Amino acid sequence: MRLILAEVVTIGDEILYGQITDTNTQWMSTELDKIGIKTVRKSSVGDQEDKILQIFEEAENRADIILLTGGLGPTKDDITKKTLCKYFDDELLINEDALSFITDFFTKGGRPMTELNRLQATIPSRCTYLANKTGTAPGMWFEHKGKSNRTTIFVSMPGVPHEMKYLMTNEVIPRLKKFFETPVIYHKMIRTIGVGESFLAEKIENWEDNLPEHIKLAYLPSFGQVRLRLTAVGEDEEILKQEVQDEIDKVLPLIESSVFGFDNDDLEVAIGKTLKRKGLTVSVAESCTGGYISHLFTKVPGSSAYFTGSVVSYDNSVKINVLGVKPETITENGAVSEETVTQMAEGVRKLLKTDFAIATSGVAGPDGGTSEKPVGTLWIACAMEGKTIARKLQMSNQRDTNINYGSVVALNLLRKMLNGDYES
Template identity: 85%
Template structure:
């Protein structure tokens, strides 16, 4: 079955200037994927006729479906309709259905229908008018050289209404689309290149209809398996079979699948085992605690935290020895171990995590440069600390320290005290 390809084009100078954030293309691509249509390109173009004409021609050459958003307002800077007329050698006409809707739209609001508003009902004569019941800008559907062009407003809720109620149903009727099935394997604590080496032979022997992608983020790599075919149940079975083959190669690094976040997966395991955890945070400033507490029901296992940003709090609240900080510094293995053990004793929890580091952008030394992070996890009779060297970006270091700390907790719960 032929894979149907789509290109999404956003029109408007405001997008290129960075004055608004384009959320449309992500949402549209997700909805297209659900019906077996693959988005091959996302483009943005300003309010310039020649540039829009150029991108329309390019999109037509590589996609079956071209979806446009933006440039449909009533003012002179909105030129999409006129440009579409030029591209299709067409002319604008007043669509009576559109005019009736717009007239009623303004009447219900007690506002006069101006000539500019009336021109919102003008659409290219060759298009199929798509009723936008959430605004005055029309949706327009074109069939041209076996390709589908759809123009919609750039306002997100108007675009979503048209996509949901008009465009998606028509595309499902017009095209016979395959099923696209995705499955994510979520790993942590292993680099992308190292992971690729471990599964190289498995990856090389994947069936032709299953593709693999590596999606790295903070300390994590998601492996996305994408299968394309006509039988959803068979695709799921094929992907599950491949996962069964690869898991023995990477099991220590796997913490979940699909939408499982690390903190959710760890929280589920804590709750399942009836265990509790607390946190002592310095460089992460409470971010690890935030990760835990944003999960509904986390009060069942997360007892609390101490943000010991100043050394006096480490000493007075957590019980870190003054001589430890004097001799080794706040950013050290010895200090972070005492932080973890201190908060565990204070909160009376089964586990405790701790972070201390130099988040940056300044404060580093030749011995302890910015990005030096010490992480610890304590349990009854055992405390493990790990040193991590990251970069100079403060927000990255804060998030990374939190992720590493929670992952160390995950590993200790699973009896992994060495890696």
């Protein structure tokens, strides 16, 4: 059974200008993947007929399915229907079902229907009309037999997300499932932290080289983390799941110390599960991260079972008067130092009476650094009864990156200490 390929094309100058964020293509690709259809390309094109025609031709050579969104409104800049007519050598005609629906749509809403609204009921004569019950722009389904004598499916939908989702869910997906015989695509994600992509690749090279032909591996790096995505293609989902699990069982001994979860287990979720299972609590003292670590904890439902609270000690007076950092510690070593961040962690743990505590202090940027402590200098600490570990990070001058990455490293330090790893 061959893999069915799809291409998603978004139409509209507003996307290319950056005035609208394209969320449609991600959602559509996810839904296609669920029914065994692989998205091979995503394209965006402006409201220019020649460019749209070029995209159509290129997409037809690459994919079995071309899904289009945008350019279906009542105004002159919406040219998708006219361009489809030109591509398929067709003409626009009033579709009576579409006209009836649009008329009813405006009547029920107590609004007058203009001639522009009426023209939305015009669609290429040879397409199948897909009723959009959430708006006035129609969906259109084309079955096009090109030069290769292979039938390609073109589907045109509105760019408004909730209208596109309605059509995809109620019209497009059911039709695609009937039209194509598709394989199963099964994904499994291994979540790792604290090890670089290249180093990780070296550790598992022999395992990766011996993966079965129908199981592929991808490396997906982010802040301090690498997700290993295993993708298996076949006909029986249960068999694929077992085959992927067998491969995971082979690789885990090589990387187990770096693995914190699977699939959608974010780091803060995995840590929360460990804290809850062990009946332990954590608190946070944040300076340069400004409450971001606290946000990561509290966005998890049920985190009140283990996350007690935090102190955002941005000013030194809060470090001293609330957390109990000694004034001379800051005078002698500075707020961004091992000594200060250690006392912050120990202070918030004592203040909020928790088993563990995390603290951060640094120069997030983009300015404020010195020759001794340049922008990107960050100290983190994790404290428990009788033990505090501090680590220094030297990062970039990108503020958001420093806050995100520093928070992940701080959480990973907590994870290690929870697992009894007090040295690494």
